[in-house]
Amino acid sequence: MGRHLLTIGQLFWWWWGIEQISNVGRSVGHYRGREIRNLIAVSPSGCPVSSLTLGSSANCPQSLTLLLCNARLVQNNSENIHDLILDEGADLVCITETWLEEAGGLVWSQLLPSGYSAEEQMRGRGQGGGMAVVYKSNISFTRIPVEVSDHIKCVYLSLGTRDRLGLLLVNQSSHCPTESLTEQTDLVSDLALESSRLLVLGYFNVHFGTNLSGVAQEFIAAMRTMGLSQEVSGPTQIAVHMLDLVFHSDQGGVPWVGTPVAFPLSWTDHHLVKLGLTITSSLCRGEGHIRMIPLGRFLMRFVDSLVFRPT
Incomplete structure (x- = not known):
């Protein structure tokens, strides 16, 4: 049976992601018909990225x-x-x-x-x-x-x-x-x-x-x-x-x-x-498109990543 391992770093990412969405959502508004406060930008690795890249992508000039x-x-x-x-x-x-x-x-x-x-x-x-x-x-x-x-x-x-x-x-x-x-x-x-x-x-x-x-x-x-x-x-x-x-x-x-x-x-x-x-x-090596995904989906992935399943 799995057990949850919650580290300080993971708690920080969780808090940080929600805070960035709230801040950017208040100032930016909407992104492709969705409210931006319900979206979060993630890199190819799945980690949140800086709020400065929200509403854009890795294809910024x-x-x-x-x-x-x-x-x-x-x-x-x-x-x-x-x-x-x-x-x-x-x-x-x-x-x-x-x-x-x-x-x-x-x-x-x-x-x-x-x-x-x-x-x-x-x-x-x-x-x-x-x-x-x-x-x-x-x-x-x-x-x-x-x-x-x-x-x-x-x-x-x-x-x-x-x-x-x-x-x-x-x-x-x-x-x-x-x-x-x-x-x-x-x-x-x-x-x-x-x-x-x-x-x-x-x-x-x-x-x-x-x-x-x-x-x-x-x-x-x-x-x-x-x-x-x-x-x-x-x-x-x-x-x-x-x-x-x-x-x-x-x-x-x-x-x-x-x-x-x-x-x-x-x-x-x-x-x-x-x-x-x-x-x-x-x-540049290791860089890829930044994707905008619904906040709920991101949180589900985040919570799922906290579950440790022993082999």
Whole structure:
């Protein structure tokens, strides 16, 4: 026969939940035709959440800071990048031109601040190449392999557990722009079908500017046809070239990518590109939708959780 075990913590949650419902109900009114005083917000674990989230969900917009940085030999700039991540409060850092030919365990241990991890791609044959995505460790992602030729190198990540964000980081060190940009267009076309929110960014190694012509014009036109807009304006390199680009899908006209800002760095000839992303909290590990359930149902579950049934 079961017996009831009532702890101080459980009594607190019971009292707290009723108090929050009373307070919010008096000030808010109704939620989807129900009186809010008869509803309580619970997280996926079933515990009550802060009254500030009542009447909303885990899909409340949040802001992430993303940096795009052309490192030009990351092992010589590990301290600079470490400080840059902390100074800018970055959540995601896309690094191109790492020039690493093998797994850089020691490099990343020196570069990464506490609470950050990295997903890297080694450079291929020839000059330049190599890239990495540095991210806060609480961001959930899946790395998805993509088939490309030697003309381009890229890393594709699917971020989040729901409402996924596709992030394609490109490092174009090839001196065959026509072939590489054509292949990138085909790759983006496939990825755009898989993700309603797609971010394509990186080092494209083609001179883009206000007066587009040739292969650059064709590439921008193809990206626009797929519903991707290029947001960087102005030079991203000290030679007044725009080589680093940021494309994003339209997502039904809802703005989710802030205007990128480019500014020079003292330790590389490429500018840092900084932008904000408006995302949902489902990108973070362990978070999920907050549900509104009737207070009576919550109390029944709560009382049931107090019953200890021996095995």
